[in-house]
Ligand SMILES: Cc1cc2nc3c(=O)[nH]c(=O)nc-3n(C[C@H](O)[C@H](O)[C@H](O)COP(=O)(O)OP(=O)(O)OC[C@H]3O[C@@H](n4cnc5c(N)ncnc54)[C@H](O)[C@@H]3O)c2cc1C
Ligand code: SF4
Ligand code: SF4
Ligand code: SF4
């Protein structure tokens with residue numbers, strides 16, 4: 001039986017997610033036995049190797065060229081899976097939508113006119129239909145392996161859409177909200193990372209984006225009641241998954257408050 | 269176990285604090301790991317302890333809804349705290365344990381149940397409410413028809429050293445639930461802390477033997493009084509806290525299923541599940557699979573789940589509790605009402621963990637007072653009799669596919685060689701191809717030596733089942749549940765109404781009736797299918813008619829080649845002038861279809877006691893242990909899936925239950 005063809009391509013992103021595939025050192029040989037890896041490159045470089053049974057897409061769409069490329073890639077992929085916060089929510093670069101794009105570009109690059117970029121950095125799903133998402137910044141190697149294994153075997157991959165809190169409690173960590181008053185976005189964030197930050201005494205930064213029924217107003221209210229400044233709580237949403245709809249409002253408010261007080265803070 | 273208050277012949281003893289190390293040493297000599305309280309990351313946690321130095325000396329906590337801080341307690345005291353976020357369930361019912369391994373080597377498939385981990389433990393510092401929590405979980409996990417083997421092994425081997433409370437947090441309400449602060453039974457040894465040591469009593473033979481090996485002298489009258497005074501102080505402190513008006517609470521709460529407060533609390537509730545995971549009695553779990561890339565070996569594991577997660581009550585194509593308010597209502601009504609119906613105790617023992625560790629600071633005491641306000645007189649008490657564990661459960665067993673029959677484009681009937689108990693009409697099995705989750709599937713035909721399952725490809729696991737060929741192996745557990753009440757149908761007219769795949773469990777009923785046709789009066793079968801191509805068992809309808817069973821069919825949508833009736837199945841009754849006298853009805857199909865059918869049957873004069881439906885719910889275990897299939901006070905897997913409408917009462921067709 002011919003092995004299914006697996007492609008990995010990237011858009012605007014840091015490569016961290018596709019490197020996760022290489023991090024699966026022990027399993028990499030096994031994966032290569034089960035699938036034929038035909039593409040492992042930047043999406044905008046040579047792209048002749050389609051069609052793909054499974055295409056993993058990293059990064060968000062932030063140039064006009066990328067917006068065209070993803071449509072073509074979708075045509076070549078039987079199953080298209082987005083990997084990472086950039087591809088699934090826009091990523092950290094999506095913070096640009098909250099700012100004046102042209103002014104920002106002018107302040108960063110010596111020759112802004114040479115930089116072709118969109119005023120937005122949008123998730124892949126805004127452009128083409130997506131069959132599955134692997135969240136996270138970066139994605140979790142365990143989830144990637146589970147996804148590949150389940151897909152090969154035809155069963156439903158276990159990518160639970162539940163709060164980070166469940167993994168945190170199963171791990172036996174102490175809740176940083178209740179025991180220390182830390183702001184933590186775990187209750188509204190999808191699980192997948194294994195609740196790493198709370199295990200080290202820090203609040204969750206929502207790398208995996210919103211979970212189903214994310215009660216953002218409820219969490220903001222309780223974090224404030226527990227002693228956090230409203231602006232600090234909101235700013236926490238202005239991170240890796242700020243553009244995700246349930247977070248966007250809080251993120252925008254957080255950035256606005258930061259800009260009003262600190263100036264540069266808004267451009268972290 | 270004898271009662272802890274029943275003192276050994278020579279009365280309570282005294283163990284000096286400096287001799288606590290001897291207890292640790294003894295326990296270790298007996299080959300046990302000692303688990304007890306220790307400070308970690310700003311909280312008192314239950315971890316493995318090396319020696320008495322690890323205990324939280326001179327520490328107390330301040331606990332309020334959503335807030336927990338360590339504070340200075342009485343100097344030198346080792347147990348001046350109360351309860352932290354971890355509970356003993358982490359050790360008796362760990363977050364993740366293996367259930368079994370499926371190995372596939374070519375065509376050979378083996379299902380090996382996991383061997384329970386019985387490495388003996390000793391629990392030091394178990395509070396009265398926590399003993400009650402262990403007793404509650406005993407009832408849930410050992411007291412039913414099927415016992416959880418892993419829990420049974422861990423629980424049986426654990427030595428329990430209790431500590432009586434002499435302080436209380438503001439979140440404690442054990443006195444409301446009748447579980448503390450005095451330790452009554454369930455411990456091997458009971459300690460009460462004084463400034464320089466512990467008053468000790470034995471609660472079991474195992475405990476007495478332990479005390480005999482320790483440097484324990486008789487306690488003086490002053491020491492005994494001081495111990496009693498400490499516990500009395502704790503009782504007074506708890507009694508001053510907000511509580512729960514437990515007597516009559518179940519019925520008050522169930523009468524308030526439509527309270528506007530559910531939507532109000534849902535605005536605050538984050539559906540984060542922290543309350544259920546810190547709760548020492550919550551027992552809900554899911555089973556997940558992990559395989560190697562080739563699928564040769566699959567490990568199935570049981571993991572803590574919660575009725576607050578989105579997929580908890582999801583079934584292929586829908587979710588019975590999609591709204592946060594439905595999930596909060598399930599939690600509160602389960603703990604304080606339906607648990608009593610299911611297990612004879614409350615599901616809450618008043619430890620206050622869910623109050624402190626809710627990041628939104630939601631307090632069950634406050635919600636209960638608002639939703640189900642207390643009556644005037646308040647009496648307390650909860651009796652927790654010991655339970656006798658049921659025999660250990662068997663996991664999946666291999667069954668071979670000996671025939672397949674394609675019914676429609678996406679429905680296949682599999683015949684399995686079957687040596688086990690012959691299933692009754694309407695019973696089901698948990699069935700899955702190797703490496704997949706097991707799905708509940710009705711037995712559509714049962715005879716000696718073989719059973720049939722008729723499966724619609726609704727998702728990955730069922731799609732894989734329908735794709736199996738002759739000779740393949742399926743993992744099966746069953747027969748499970750309560751089937752159709754054939755005895756209630758004897759000498760009566762019978763009406764059978766089926767929608768789509770709902771005919772599968774009814775086929776076994778129809779065949780059971782056909783086999784002894786003379787024992788029933790008029791039998792009428794109404795069948796609905798989406799299109800003519802979706803009709804099931806087409807080749808068998810003639811045989812049913814020949815056996816004297818009237819069959820009427822309809823389809824929702826038809827092509828030109830269909831000469832039969834068109835319209836939803838309930839319209840078939842319009843053609844029947846009157847329904848047969850004293851009839852008993854059996855209905856199965858999509859939930860909405862069943863609701864509509866029940867309405868029509870009622871309108872035609874059939875009382876709720878004689879209308880039976882079989883319900884679909886999300887199921888993980890099939891035997892009453894995982895909690896997923898709950899509908900009010902019922903476990904659909906164990907108490908159903910067949911119910912009369914009278915039994916279901918308000919629960920039938922109610923949104924979000
Ligand atoms: C008592 C009983 C008898 C039944 N009898 C029959 C029968 O005779 N024939 C028949 O064809 N069907 C029957 N069913 C229905 C059948 O069990 C379901 O169609 C089957 O469980 C679907 O499983 P799946 O893995 O193929 O589909 P999936 O869609 O993968 O569903 C599997 C389980 O996972 C849950 N799930 C779905 N989506 C997610 C997600 N994103 N994350 C986590 N979990 C998810 C579902 O709620 C479901 O319980 C019966 C059900 C019950 C309760
Ligand atoms: S419901 Fe709350 S107070 Fe009651 S036992 Fe569970 S965690 Fe403790
Ligand atoms: S259904 Fe009951 S036992 Fe299960 S998690 Fe919810 S409240 Fe706890
Ligand atoms: S009641 Fe509190 S702990 Fe429980 S799910 Fe709601 S917010 Fe989370």
Ligand code: FES
Nearest residue numbers: 890892894895905
């Ligand atoms: S309790 Fe597990 S399926 Fe019913």
